[in-house]
Each structure stands twice: as C-alpha cells, then as structure tokens.
Amino acid sequence: MALQQTIDLTLASNIGGGGLPGQALEAALAAVGKAMKRIAEDDETGQLPLLHMPRMTDDLDSVRDAAAWLRRDATDVVFLGTGGSSLGGQTLAQLKDYAVPGAGRFTESPRVHFLDNLDPVTFDHILHKLPLSSTRFVTISKSGRTGETLMQAIAVLSALEKAGLKALPKEIFLGLSEPRKAGGKNALRDLLEPEGVRFLEHHTGIGGRYSVLTNVGLLPAAVMGLDIAAIRQGAGDAYAPFRNGAETKDAPAALGAALNIAMALEGKNIAVTMAYADRLERFTRWWVQLWAESIGKDGKGSQPVAAIGPVDQHSQLQLYLGGPNDKFFTVMTTGVAGQGPVMDAKLAQRAGEPGFGGKRIGDLVAAQGRATAETLAKNGRPTRQIHIETLDERAVGELLMHFMLETILTGYALGVDPFDQPAVEEGKILAKEYLSQAT
Numbered sequence: 001m002a003l004q005q006t007i008d009l010t011l012a013s014n015i016g017g018g019g020l021p022g023q024a025l026e027a028a029l030a031a032v033g034k035a036m037k038r039i040a041e042d043d044e045t046g047q048l049p050l051l052h053m054p055r056m057t058d059d060l061d062s063v064r065d066a067a068a069w070l071r072r073d074a075t076d077v078v079f080l081g082t083g084g085s086s087l088g089g090q091t092l093a094q095l096k097d098y099a100v101p102g103a104g105r106f107t108e109s110p111r112v113h114f115l116d117n118l119d120p121v122t123f124d125h126i127l128h129k130l131p132l133s134s135t136r137f138v139t140i141s142k143s144g145r146t147g148e149t150l151m152q153a154i155a156v157l158s159a160l161e162k163a164g165l166k167a168l169p170k171e172i173f174l175g176l177s178e179p180r181k182a183g184g185k186n187a188l189r190d191l192l193e194p195e196g197v198r199f200l201e202h203h204t205g206i207g208g209r210y211s212v213l214t215n216v217g218l219l220p221a222a223v224m225g226l227d228i229a230a231i232r233q234g235a236g237d238a239y240a241p242f243r244n245g246a247e248t249k250d251a252p253a254a255l256g257a258a259l260n261i262a263m264a265l266e267g268k269n270i271a272v273t274m275a276y277a278d279r280l281e282r283f284t285r286w287w288v289q290l291w292a293e294s295i296g297k298d299g300k301g302s303q304p305v306a307a308i309g310p311v312d313q314h315s316q317l318q319l320y321l322g323g324p325n326d327k328f329f330t331v332m333t334t335g336v337a338g339q340g341p342v343m344d345a346k347l348a349q350r351a352g353e354p355g356f357g358g359k360r361i362g363d364l365v366a367a368q369g370r371a372t373a374e375t376l377a378k379n380g381r382p383t384r385q386i387h388i389e390t391l392d393e394r395a396v397g398e399l400l401m402h403f404m405l406e407t408i409l410t411g412y413a414l415g416v417d418p419f420d421q422p423a424v425e426e427g428k429i430l431a432k433e434y435l436s437q438a439t
Contacts, residue, residue, distance in 0.1 A: 075131055235398065
C-alpha cells in the first residue's frame with residue numbers, strides 16, 4: 001500500500017489535553033466496526049456497486065477507445081460538468097499538471113479544460129477563444145438534468161451554428177449520462193441525441209461525487225494518457241483490508257472514520273486537510289465536496305476545509321495555531337526530499353541562509369510538512385499524518401478510495417445517508433423557479 005497513515009499526533013496521550021482521549025477513540029472504533037459489517041453486506045449483496053469498481057476491468061477498453069476518439073486531431077478537449085461530474089477527473093488530471101500553477105501552461109496537446117463553474121464572462125470568453133472545429137466537448141450529468149451543464153451544452157451548440165459548424169456536433173461532442181428510464185426524461189440526451197451525438201452510460205448505481213473510479217473520472221485521465229488500470233488497482237489496495245476481514249483499527253479508512261467521529265464528538269467540528277503538493281490541490285477540493293455533501297445532514301457532520309502547503313502556512317497557519325482549538329488536522333506529504341533544483345552554496349550564503357547550500361527545494365518542502373504537523377501537535381492541535389512516497393496513478397487511486405470509504409463509514413456510523421443531498425436538491429429546484437420568473 002502506498003498510503004501511510006499515522007495517528008500518533010492526534011492522541012491526548014502524546015500531545016496533551018487538546019488531543020483525543022483513548023476512550024473516545026475506542027468508542028468510535030466500536031461504532032465504525034458495526035459500519036464495517038454493513039459495508040461487508042453491501043459488498044456481498046451488490047447493493048453498493050462502488051465496492052466492486054476496483055476489481056472491474058471489462059469497461060476499461062471502452063474508456064480508452066472514447067479517449068482516443070476525443071484526442072484524434074483535437075487541439076482541445078473540454079469537459080462540461082459540475083461538482084462530482086468534474087472534480088474527480090480534475091484530481092486525476094493533476095498528475096499530468098492540469099491546473100498546476102505555471103506547469104499547466106505547458107501540458108501536451110490536446111489541451112484539457114474542465115469548465116465546472118458556470119460563469120457567464122468566463123464561458124463566453126472561452127467560447128470565443130477555442131478553435132471550435134478542432135475542439136472536442138464532453139458533457140457529463142448523471143441525471144441529464146443538471147442546469148449548469150445543460151446551459152453549457154446549449155451555448156456550445158449555438159456557438160457552432162454561429163460559426164457555420166452546425167453539421168459538426170456528432171463529430172465533436174460526446175455525452176455521458178445514465179440510460180433513459182422507461183417513461184422518464186433525460187434532458188441532456190433529448191438535447192444532444194437528435195444531433196447524432198453518441199453517449200457513454202453513467203453508472204446508475206454510483207452518484208457523481210463517488211464516480212471518480214467510473215468513466216466519469218477515468219475518461220479525462222485516459223485523454224491525458226494516464227494508466228487507468230493502475231488507478232483501479234490503487235483503489236483495490238485501499239479496499240483490501242475490508243475484503244481480508246481486518247480489524248477496524250487495522251483498516252486505514254476505518255481508523256480514519258473513527259478519528260473523524262471521535263473528534264466531532266469532542267468538539268473538533270472543523271476538519272482541515274492540508275496537502276504539501278501542487279498535484280493534490282484538486283484532491284482537497286474533491287474531498288471537500290465528498291465530505292460536506294455526504295456527512296452534513298440532520299445537524300451532524302463537520303466543516304471540511306482545504307489547504308495546500310507550503311503556501312497556506314502563510315495564510316491560515318496563524319489561525320490554526322493561535323485561534324480556537326476546534327479543528328482536526330490531516331497533513332498530507334509526499335516523497336519530495338531530494339527533488340528539485342539544488343541551492344548554490346555561494347548564493348545561499350549571500351541570501352543569509354547558508355543552511356540552504358547544497359539542499360534541494362524538495363528538502364525544504366519535506367521539512368515544512370513535517371514541521372507543520374509537529375508544531376500543530378505541540379500546540380495541542382490533533383493532527384493525522386498521511387504520507388505517499390510516490391504520487392502516481394496507483395497511489396492516487398488508493399487515496400481516492402480511502403477517503404470514499406472513510407466518508408461512507410462515517411455516515412453509516414453517524415446514522416446519516418452518505419449518498420443523498422436533499423438540501424442541495426431543494427436549492428436547485430428554487431433556482432430554476434427563479435429563472436423561469438426572470439424577464
């Protein structure tokens with residue numbers, strides 16, 4: 001397993017009064033143990049298809065074929081979708097520098113874009129800048145009725161017609177949505193199928209924010225040339241302790257769930273995940289949605305906060321160390337020691353930092369990640385450490401599955417449904433009502 005999880009700096013026995021009492025963790029582990037039995041039942045009955053995804057391979061060729069079609073003669077590939085239809089793909093795409101400051105400008109062709117936030121100025125600007133005849137568009141919506149995605153698709157169709165490319169939708173569009181239900185509507189299919197656009201089928205039993213291991217997340221990864229089979233293998237690594245009947249404390253995702261539950265019950269109602277790697281920034285955003293939308297129900301849950309290191313040491317760490325002690329921290333590091341440019345000894349001396357001489361940038365980043373975790377703990381802030389030595393497809397697959405399992409188990413143990421989002425649906429309905437009333 002690539003993921004190494006350490007909880008020593010969360011425990012009161014190690015960090016003092018701000019830490020987690022042993023009995024609180026034991027009680028949470030007992031609750032999560034019952035949730036693990038439910039997971040086992042879900043696996044056996046097939047009620048939770050996500051659990052079967054790590055060992056599925058028969059759908060990978062169709063993903064690779066679709067990716068090859070999208071790449072063919074394309075300068076740009078644009079993924080239209082929001083929330084869970086986009087953040088998983090973005091997380092994987094960061095392995096190939098997507099949205100990495102500076103580096104993202106130098107990615108190989110085709111250029112890949114995720115237009116997940118509906119902003120009229122941005123979308124209009126992009127439509128005027130894209131070479132439409134050599135751009136491919138993928139529209140993703142499980143239900144087919146996501147308002148933001150429908151508007152994006154309509155706008156692209158209109159732009160094609162305006163550019164004299166009305167006959168091209170079937171050659172540049174690909175849809176991804178669940179199959180039509182008998183007697184039901186699928187607005188995205190109704191919009192695009194008359195244009196001859198073909199569709200990949202969204203898994204009907206896996207919702208958007210859990211869909212990263214399906215074609216929703218793997219298609220962007222394949223377009224960018226990533227090893228999608230290795231992503232699934234990594235997910236299998238995270239699930240292996242469950243399939244092997246491990247004790248709760250010996251299954252990393254179950255232990256993580258117990259930590260979150262115990263922390264919330266001890267008044268640590270803010271969960272901060274701080275990752276020391278540019279290529280985990282989208283992961284932290286994916287996790288925020290997963291956690292908030294899955295656990296925040298019936299007055300339960302904790303507030304997820306995403307941070308990235310070292311930069312957020314300069315914007316958030318003062319609060320974390322000197323503000324209210326109401327947070328549970330997860331500090332994520334990778335094996336960057338010994339990587340990056342070497343610091344010239346004479347220049348380091350001139351800068352007044354002789355200790356930098358002969359060191360690499362990665363040495364400082366590694367030291368900062370370790371120092372942040374230890375400083376938080378020394379100030380009574382409970383801190384979990386997660387380390388991934390090599391950040392590759394298999395490791396990210398394991399990381400994604402770990403946090404999905406952690407989330408599901410937490411929901412089960414707290415007695416909330418980790419798969420619905422009733423409050424979000426209420427807002428969507430109201431927004432469409434206001435739109436229909438607008439003049």
